[in-house]
Amino acid sequence: MQALIRREAVLPDLPSASGIEIVGETAYVIGDDAPFLYQFNAGTLAAGARTTLFETAHFSSGRIPKDIKRDLECMTSLTVSGGETGLLVLGSGATAAREQGFWVPLRAGHAETVYPLSLSGLYAALRERLPAGILLNLEAAAATPDELLLFQRTVGMSTGNLLFRLPLAATWAYLQRHTTQLPAISQQLFELPMVEKKPAGFSGASWQNGRLLVTASVEDTQDAVLDGAVLGSFVGELTLLPPGKQAVLPVSLALLQWPDGRAYRGKVEGVAVYRQLQARQLELLLVTDDDAGGSTAVVVELNW
Template sequence: MGNFTLELLFHIIGIGSASGLFYKENSLLLIGDNSGFLYEYHLDSKALEQYPLIQNPTANIPKSEKPDFESITHFQDTLYIFGSGSTSKRNTMVEFDLNKKKKIKTNNLVDLYAVMQSFGDIKPEDFNLEGAVYDGDNWYLFNRGNGSSNKNTLFTLHAKKLTDEFSLLSNDYKLPKIKGIRSTFTDGVLINDKLYFLATVEDTQSTYDDGAILGSFIGRIDLETMKIDFTKKITSINKFEGITIFSNSKEKIEFLLCEDKDTDELKTAIYKLVLDLK
């Protein structure tokens, strides 16, 4: 893997604590971990729209009450938006129709999350899903190891729907450190047979409380071997929590990243990360 460049592209006013994003047809679909809306930002007009994901949504839900939407993925014309599972109020997965621009189904994943915790040997207080990828046959769900046990786990569920019967695999990873503190998964995206992931370092051992930000990495997991084949530190100051593909060629991959500053300010920074594949 060659060099990289990272640049701030723009800010979006009206979204705080951005935790995931998806780029499609010159629009960005975004979620925030303290918001009850899905947002659509039009890159040409700079217009921002919002669509409710829960009843009586607000843009800044109190921490103890929020659904904690941390992961967003898509297949065909449907978005899948996951709560982190880190508390009993964060077990929701919302399906959203990209054509009709409306929520079509809300799923309670409490039973599935309990199975994943048991299978992956993760204590409930250390369970914190922050990345999701769906390819039509398999769901790849990233547990962020920011609890006391530091369990960075990739779950692979083979099923068309999460309400169907499924087979389940889990793989644990030791991610790189900054200042002696191990980084933790925050999102992922699929390109061919590789999962590109973000990992960030916070000085905390809690899935609930935030800590000082020490930096972020990008890395890649080969789905044939389920091994990490590279990691690269991309910043010492940013906590990147969302990644989406902007463009992809043989020479380079361009990603868009969103940053969570863990504040109530309704302002989100969007960055472009370019990885040189030559």
């Protein structure tokens, strides 16, 4: 597998990109210390409208302070019962302030109305399934026709790279308060690659035509909240185990590289498939966060 960067573009006035989803020709992007859902043309990266997810008085500097930010890290598109399509945006759960999410219906290609979601009950159930000493830190989400997939990132440790698998219909009913019954939760553990003897952690995910694509990045830190130097980022495909099967799966991911072979040192935070080029070749759109308020979009050719 090979992941080659074809171009990189700065996303102006968008701090700390943390997730991306492409619906039609629109790329929707969230930032972990921003109150907006941003829109771009997926092909040209021209900026479009932005939608306010929540009101805040703490964005005057262009970034919400780390200790109070919602830390919106997970986003996936869903088509729910009744046929409505929208974006599910979720906080990481790493602190109490990060236990909120949002449902944003997409009507005629526009994101206008925003519905807040409380995630406290669901996140409490997820914490109960974590290994001892590991902090909940969800960094990516994807949705298959049947499941909501939530990716736990555990920095500096290989034992916490978990995928939580939840039945989509039951989870949606719980989030919409149509039931108080928590959805069943299963999990899958993955062995991610290392850079300089430091393990990668999940950072982005996307489900496209039966294929689960993920990104993972390596930071030189042991703290789920504090950032560290970025040592590299990966992209590739994961295999989902059949229900009831348990195994720690190694993952074949490609290190992001420039065409001249240099490793890419940016921290990738999200992935979306823009188009299929050939049978075993995809053009991906990634977003990155430099931990200083800057963001880029990276066009990547993935071959395997």
